[in-house]
């Protein structure tokens with residue numbers, strides 16, 4: 242079955258989608274909660290942030306990324322990561338990112354929820370999920386919005402840090 246909504250005015254489409262899911266009796270508890278919040282005006286769909294100022298507020302600064310990185314590495318590694326300039330993205334797809342950083346390989350799998358990398362510092366830190374300077378450098382080199390999404394996922398989904406043995 243397919244559903245189709247063309248209803249962007251004031252961002253009511255999410256609410257309408259939830260209406261239909263409820264009619265079909267297939268809502269999850271999360272969706273029910275969101276539905277209730279939308280109905281009572283406690284939450285508005287994100288789609289309402291349409292002015293330039295509101296968009297600017299959604300932007301992420303590189304300072305913010307560095308702060309997030311410090312949850313996975315320390316200030317010393319972060320400083321070393323800043324010095325690394327040879328970051329080459331080899332492959333970028335919706336569910337994976339492959340890069341060459343300072344002569345080492347990094348592979349991020351968004352579906353498998355793991356990161357592969359082949360330096361010794363990384364290997365030593367995998368059990369504690371610590372990032373080495375190469376992985377930190379890769380995340381610093383990406384557009385901050387993308388890095389933030391990745392770092393949020395790595396943290397929330399507890400991605401596995403694995404040595405790259407391929």
Ligand SMILES: [Zn+2]
Nearest residue numbers: 360363373375
């Ligand atoms: Zn490394």
